[in-house]
Amino acid sequence: MKRATRCVAIKASSVFLLAGFASGTLMAGSGAAVGADEPRRAAAAPCTGTQVVANSAQPTGSAQVRITVTNKGKKPCVLNGFPTVALAGQGSPDKNKPLQVVRVGKSGPVQLAAGGRASSQLTFTPVLGEADGYCASGADPFVAPSIVVGVAGGRYQLAPSDGSEFALCGNTVRATAFRA
Secondary structure (H helix, E strand, C coil): CCHHHHHHHHHHHHHHHHHHHHHCCCEECCEECCCCCCCCCCCCEECCCCCEEEEEEEEEECCEEEEEEEECCCCCEEECCCCEEEECCCCCHHHCEEEEEEEECCCCCEEECCCCEEEEEEEECCCECCCCCECCCCCCCEEECCEEEEECCEEEEECCCCCCCEEECCCEEEEECCEC
16 A cells, blocks of 8 residues: 555544544444433423422420422422521511521432432420429520422421420521432
8 A cells, every 4th residue: 555545544533533532433442432312301390499398397306307399290390509598577478587507418319209308307406494494505496387498499397296486596507408
């Protein structure tokens, strides 16, 4: 083979090789790239306040409650992050007491199928003592019959499922990220 013909053959094979990488049709190792004829899975949209509902506040300890969120929509959605929390203001939203949420752990996207559920664990600074409880800091405890939880742009007023009230010291709550 002549030198000029060999150079043209090498250049042509290099062009085909680069074209194969660019189009994603070459196989590398044991995995193949997705071909143009194969359907691609659409990513689920973020959950919205109209798609999900928080309807459960189940006590899991003396100063803990699990918040459960359900996808009531017909399509899957992705829930991400942590809830916001406020103590409800005795029936008047303008008297809510927003709490500072201390985030516990890392958050990641949680895909909720239609009817799927995710939960977050809330932990309050406990009130000490019996009926007329007290705070270790010396501050007065705050008691409310319900909390307002913010999830995916919606706000949901929740009472403990056991009929008790929320009692805490301070203005912080620790919350885990939502998990399925």
